[in-house]
Amino acid sequence: MPGEESRKLYEEALNLFPGGVNSPIRAAVKPYPFYVSRAEGPYLYTVDGERLIDYVLAYGPMFLGHRHPRVLEAVKEQLERGWAYGTPAELEIKLAKKILKYYHQGGMVRFVNSGTEATMAAIRLARGYTGRKYIVKFNGCYHGAHDAVLVGAGSAAAEYGVPSSLGVPEEVAKLTLIARFNDVESVEKIMKKHGDQVAAIIVEPVAGNAGVIPPKPGFLKGLRELADQYGALLIMDEVITGFRLGLGGAQEYYGVRGDITTLGKIVGGGFPIGVVAGPREIMENFTPSGKVFNAGTFNAHPVTMAAGLATIEVLETGEPYRVAREAASKLAKTVEDLISRYGIKATVNYVENMFQVFFVDGEVASPEDAARSNREMYNELHQELLSRGVFIAPSQMEAIFTSAAHTAEVVEETITALEDAFKRLREQ
Numbered sequence: 449m450p451g452e453e454s455r456k457l458y459e460e461a462l463n464l465f466p467g468g469v470n471s472p473i474r475a476a477v478k479p480y481p482f483y484v485s486r487a488e489g490p491y492l493y494t495v496d497g498e499r500l501i502d503y504v505l506a507y508g509p510m511f512l513g514h515r516h517p518r519v520l521e522a523v524k525e526q527l528e529r530g531w532a533y534g535t536p537a538e539l540e541i542k543l544a545k546k547i548l549k550y551y552h553q554g555g556m557v558r559f560v561n562s563g564t565e566a567t568m569a570a571i572r573l574a575r576g577y578t579g580r581k582y583i584v585k586f587n588g589c590y591h592g593a594h595d596a597v598l599v600g601a602g603s604a605a606a607e608y609g610v611p612s613s614l615g616v617p618e619e620v621a622k623l624t625l626i627a628r629f630n631d632v633e634s635v636e637k638i639m640k641k642h643g644d645q646v647a648a649i650i651v652e653p654v655a656g657n658a659g660v661i662p663p664k665p666g667f668l669k670g671l672r673e674l675a676d677q678y679g680a681l682l683i684m685d686e687v688i689t690g691f692r693l694g695l696g697g698a699q700e701y702y703g704v705r706g707d708i709t710t711l712g713k714i715v716g717g718g719f720p721i722g723v724v725a726g727p728r729e730i731m732e733n734f735t736p737s738g739k740v741f742n743a744g745t746f747n748a749h750p751v752t753m754a755a756g757l758a759t760i761e762v763l764e765t766g767e768p769y770r771v772a773r774e775a776a777s778k779l780a781k782t783v784e785d786l787i788s789r790y791g792i793k794a795t796v797n798y799v800e801n802m803f804q805v806f807f808v809d810g811e812v813a814s815p816e817d818a819a820r821s822n823r824e825m826y827n828e829l830h831q832e833l834l835s836r837g838v839f840i841a842p843s844q845m846e847a848i849f850t851s852a853a854h855t856a857e858v859v860e861e862t863i864t865a866l867e868d869a870f871k872r873l874r875e876q
């Protein structure tokens with residue numbers, strides 16, 4: 449549990465940062481966030497002298513585990529050459545080629561600095577390309593912290609009760625039309641009314657910001673067909689799933705392609721990144737070849753490029769996917785066994801190397817289902833695990849992730865913690 453040293457730092461932080469943190473979800477760790485002094489493999493080490501098994505993984509990016517030697521080496525090598533040039537360097541070409549190989553062969557890339565920037569740029573691109581103003585977004589999906597997508601948003605926006613943020617003008621929010629995840633008909637209804645003015649449908653192929661909710665068979669295909677029918681673009685927001693569900697992300701995994709892909713998290717190897725990728729015909733609308741403005745002092749930052757490239761090279765061995773999958777499937781199964789052993793009303797959603805448990809009766813096939821779950825019970829599970837040295841997402845609205853560093857031994861230790869934690873939940 450967060451100890452005395454963390455408490456002192458947090459008290460200081462409360463006077464410096466709104467809510468004591470620089471991204472709201474971090475304050476969901478109660479009674480206050482623990483402060484980390486270093487990280488290695490599957491572990492975070494706190495200033496309180498604790499070692500935690502990490503299933504948050506910086507909210508997704510650390511798919512190889514912390515401080516992976518290959519990534520460290522690539523970053524050090526780049527640092528020796530300097531770290532921000534304001535002019536191109538070769539590594540950006542190498543990383544772009546890797547990304548395009550798996551996502552948009554023959555296409556183009558624009559590097560930005562976060563998933564937020566990527567979806568903001570992608571939406572502007574779709575609007576510029578189509579000359580249309582509306583976007584369709586799914587209730588409970590999260591695409592970052594900019595105006596167009598802070599309408600019916602998931603993740604921390606849902607956790608803190610602001611799915612539609614103050615400060616987003618009504619006129620702007622009105623341009624975001626809200627459909628229901630896993631419900632093609634809800635999209636069809638919107639398209640029938642506004643289809644000729646819809647620039648893009650933006651979707652998380654696996655909803656990962658309302659827990660973990662896989663797409664039902666036919667859902668993504670239905671979106672593809674509706675986008676084509678009405679001449680709108682389909683933006684696959686793979687900030688979480690990109691390079692996580694496999695090298696080709698959810699689009700390869702589910703066999704449905706978007707017109708534009710947004711990436712972030714893993715593709716930067718743990719350094720700030722966002723990517724917009726798509727076919728040349730669409731991408732060339734970005735400045736300077738086109739008239740859709742996008743720019744950034746830190747775009748294609750050399751250190752990020754080095755870390756991202758090293759990460760993908762390790763991923764290409766296939767081994768990280770095998771280890772992460774084995775860990776998540778074993779843990780998800782353990783949680784299922786425990787809820788059935790103790791007769792707890794709950795359900796587990798699992799995809800490859802991400803899962804989540806929802807304390808609710810019945811299936812969770814939509815963010816609306818997820819919203820019905822007992823969040824207090826989830827928070828208790830989080831606390832019980834934290835007190836046993838295991839860090840899972842502090843919010844039901846996030847995913848539990850595994851990595852290449854979650855070996856069988858680490859998983860065994862986690863299972864012991866899970867067994868004790870569920871026993872405690874049962875006793876309460």
Ligand SMILES: Cc1ncc(COP(=O)(O)O)c(C=O)c1O
Binds near residue numbers: 564592685686687
């Ligand atoms: C699907 C999705 N899109 C976009 C974002 C925004 O990315 P970032 O936090 O890097 O701005 C996130 C997560 O944060 C995400 O999960």
Ligand SMILES: NCC(=O)CCC(=O)O
Binds near residue numbers: 471474507590603656
């Ligand atoms: N799933 C949502 C995030 O990963 C957000 C992390 C953050 O905003 O700190």
